[in-house]
Amino acid sequence: MDALQIMDQFDRVRPALQPIVSAITHKVAGYEVLGRFQEGEEWKSLGTFFLDPDIPTEFKNELDEHLLDQAVDYLLETNQPGFLSVNRSARQLIYGDDEALLTFLLKQQQKGFTLDRFVLEVTEHDIEEEFESLNHLLRYYKTYGVQLAIDHIGGASSNIDRIRALRPDILKIDASLTRSSNLENFQDILHTLSVLARRIGAVLAYENIEDANQLYFAWKNNGHYYQGFYLGKPSCLLGEAVQLDVMLPTQIQTFVEREKELIAKRIRFTESCHNQLKKLSKWQDESHADELLDEARQLFDDRTFRLYICDESGRQVSGNLRKNQHLWRFEQHVRGSNWAFRPYFLENMMRMQRTHHGRLSDLYADIETREFVRTFSYPLTSQYFLFIDFSYDFITENDFLFMN
Template identity: 30%
Template structure:
């Protein structure tokens, strides 16, 4: 049994294209006799709370949220739906949530049902989700990226919206480990499958910048608004968001300028390397790496990607020759597709995207230039962390 008066609180979701409040997520709260409000969330994960009490609480919050939203018809309302309740539904019977929308006269395209977890029977969940979608309701999945079994269930449900797992998102935005690349890959997968991304838990401008980098359609978090009992004007944070979005764009332009500077430096390096090759390719006469602090190594391949020279690595204050990779073919490496596709353009320096080298565990970039009428490919590995 829970104590306190159930009531919904609403947290805004900001449309990154406009900076306006596009909708709200309804969150469960309890108000005690002294007027203090606390989250009801812990009750839903407490095994000591009877399921019938939780169902009563859930339905009370949902009805109140829809009643409040009906008087504020702009935007959309996101409601949490637990598979635990869905598993109790009888096949073919009317769905209570759809009946509630019809009773209140709320258009289905103004509602998002957010699946809060992906447990239980996936077949039963998929059948109910299909009925929701047939009624015009959009489907979101929460905590995307958490749990090893998430991806197959996401593919089975074909949601419209994916909410990035808040803990994973924050680790990625902070630059912890490999989480950034992982979240970017998840966001790219979502984009390719036609899903919109919501980044929740956005509390700092750094986290907002990472959300924008991931292509998030909506952002949600204390940076723009804490959950509250009342709705805000749709333009309440528009100026704040626009200012921060401008900061992000300027930061990206600065990155582009750094990249342009790198390309100019690479052009100078390749000119020196071509001269070095013409003069006999003696390791001791390689360019001074102090002029190129990001330089890891250089080597030569034929036009098909087979290495025909040793690696020349700068280590311990001197150039070192490493013949272990002679006759290795690198054409299968993802960054090589981009470089090999430019065969025939002798004068153009090609630069790969950043990648993690499996041998050294470093984040690298590879730059290439075709020489000798495209018979040979001169390659340089770059330490991305030094840029």
């Protein structure tokens, strides 16, 4: 595709709007503005034009403004709500007058399209490479109400400090990474991004969703916005209303029912564990802790690989009763260890003191085995608590335990 041919024939250039769907309303919340060029009867993507480093930046900015101007006019003429998400590279933003884009957006505001309806997308790679150049400029744009999105995020976690400094409104995550061979690493990064988003008041948007499984992953992992061919392809037929390719409310309802079923199974499992442990002999004192452990082990022999008892301050008052090669052994060297530093340990103790009921932990990786486990905590008294670690094999055999 020849760059000069494109620049000389703007009448054959048209924006293609890809719908971005809200998890709250299940309706289109906005559109990402892409570009198409007509060759014969076919509308071809302008992605290679914008990614080609040899094409002058001034050409890219001029074409970008032409596309965005048409997109704004379309939404205003059809009285459609929602935002427009605009991709700009670092080179485009800092080229020449670095307020050129803002000047252009202010002209759109004069037409009636307010600045808070624009989302400026920059890539995580640009943030990494051009942070010093972009930092003040992007924060300046935000003072005018322009929203900021960091795109192509999720492949690495090295830019957390820079992303925090920019305080973007949206973090865009590539849903295709769910098919990565290193999914566990991606999920760890995703957890970090979820925590960061809550801290800075941002939302997560999942793009490149291509099937129902990726949509379910996005829904289950705090996705506020969804985007991808599975939901709706980019359309440059501006005279037609955008139609989603799936019945999103129906699709989401299946996710809700599935999640409710998993939660109900975990609740029943928790109740079952609690009722089984009520059969234990009464707590006597710390000198009899190992005896009580062995009694509990007999109730959960085929499900657990480790049991131990702690007091309310986190001090371990028993040994570890651990299964190794199908044989149970006591590990006395851990007696006296303190586990109060672990996340939620003290909170769980205090909750059990109030409710007098056992609790099932979330799924987590054990620091010794590195395998995913869940722990059931049970109040023997208001001062002593039994912990039962369920094995990885048992968890994976029961999907309601393997999925948080």
